[in-house]
Amino acid sequence: MSIQFNRRDVVRGMVNGAVGLALTPTVFSQIGAPAGKIALRYNENPYGPSTKAIQAAYEAVNESAYYAPIPLQNSLLTMIANKNKLSRENLVLSSGSVEALGAAFVAWGKKGQILIPGLTFSDHFNYSRKMGIKMKSVPLKKDLSIDLERMEAAVDDNVSLIYICNPNNPTGLTLDGDELRDFCRSVGGKATVLVDEAYNELTDNPTYTAMTDLVRDGENVIVIRTFSKIFGMAGMRIGYGMARPDHAKTIIGHLVNYPNVPGLAAAKAIYDDQKFITFSRNKVLKGRNMVIDTLRTNGLEPLTSQTNFVYVDLGRDASEFQRLMAERNILIRGAYDGYPTYSRISMGRIEELEIFQRVFTEVFNS
Numbered sequence: 001m002s003i004q005f006n007r008r009d010v011v012r013g014m015v016n017g018a019v020g021l022a023l024t025p026t027v028f029s030q031i032g033a034p035a036g037k038i039a040l041r042y043n044e045n046p047y048g049p050s051t052k053a054i055q056a057a058y059e060a061v062n063e064s065a066y067y068a069p070i071p072l073q074n075s076l077l078t079m080i081a082n083k084n085k086l087s088r089e090n091l092v093l094s095s096g097s098v099e100a101l102g103a104a105f106v107a108w109g110k111k112g113q114i115l116i117p118g119l120t121f122s123d124h125f126n127y128s129r130k131m132g133i134k135m136k137s138v139p140l141k142k143d144l145s146i147d148l149e150r151m152e153a154a155v156d157d158n159v160s161l162i163y164i165c166n167p168n169n170p171t172g173l174t175l176d177g178d179e180l181r182d183f184c185r186s187v188g189g190k191a192t193v194l195v196d197e198a199y200n201e202l203t204d205n206p207t208y209t210a211m212t213d214l215v216r217d218g219e220n221v222i223v224i225r226t227f228s229k230i231f232g233m234a235g236m237r238i239g240y241g242m243a244r245p246d247h248a249k250t251i252i253g254h255l256v257n258y259p260n261v262p263g264l265a266a267a268k269a270i271y272d273d274q275k276f277i278t279f280s281r282n283k284v285l286k287g288r289n290m291v292i293d294t295l296r297t298n299g300l301e302p303l304t305s306q307t308n309f310v311y312v313d314l315g316r317d318a319s320e321f322q323r324l325m326a327e328r329n330i331l332i333r334g335a336y337d338g339y340p341t342y343s344r345i346s347m348g349r350i351e352e353l354e355i356f357q358r359v360f361t362e363v364f365n366s
């Protein structure tokens, strides 16, 4: 069975709606991409999922009376293993990467504290704290990059896990691959390093920036990836981890769910689709240049991003600016704790970003 729809019509409807419609609050107003809104707030990728992935998911819905079939899980695991020159024992599949991140925090948090950068991705922190996990935060450098030297100095006998998000969210800044490699090797004797590579495929040099070679070498490193970003499957909730077999086993033992059947089928259809990866990456990079141009035209200089979002000091209350943009149907991030004037803007479709360019300039100068 095949599905027929015209993506361009869907997008045109959205964009027209974004200009004309007012906010209709619903119970779901905090998630998803509400009709008539341009969603530039959660680092999603509206160019996904690919048509092949949608087709695979659609067909897999027929099998959804059953838990995920082992052959489907195995064939996705084999693809991930082959691409990363790892074995299946090195791998974890999870319901979104945030599940694997939370599982690792809980598993290692039972043995000691978790070291985190002062500003980083934190969706798994809340759950971990409620599970009694203790975290110790290390301030960023002045330029808002992660301070590896200070993090290493903060590793004492109580620290069991070090969380490094590379590129970091919300800053978009990326640690140099070899500097992070040296850090991982150096601290690995004392604590495990958990590297969140959600945006790896969007970095300037994904292979150099990735820590998968350390996993292959059996180092004390866990790498977590996701199908939510470059593959544009955030709503399908598939993530994966790569680690030493003993670490992979520990994470699997702390997962709370099983990956869903349509998501797995879509992931399998998209994982080796280099054409889609290149297409998706090119759209993100083009969109990012558009957003950077707009910010610069307005006298702002965003941090250097190797992701599908940019972080910028607006020089004014970022949450108030978020509200003003939302009134114009464009949803961006407001202030983070400790950074009241910084906003994070995610990439949307090119035609959505054209509207963003105009609206941002109007709101910023009003």
Ligand SMILES: Cc1ncc(COP(=O)(O)O)c(C=O)c1O
Binding pocket: 042, 043, 095, 096, 097, 098, 099, 121, 165, 168, 169, 196, 198, 199, 225, 226, 227, 228, 234, 237, 238, 239
């Ligand atoms: C750095 C980072 N890690 C993980 C995630 C969560 O991704 P997933 O959808 O796979 O749970 C995000 C989502 O924004 C993220 O920014």
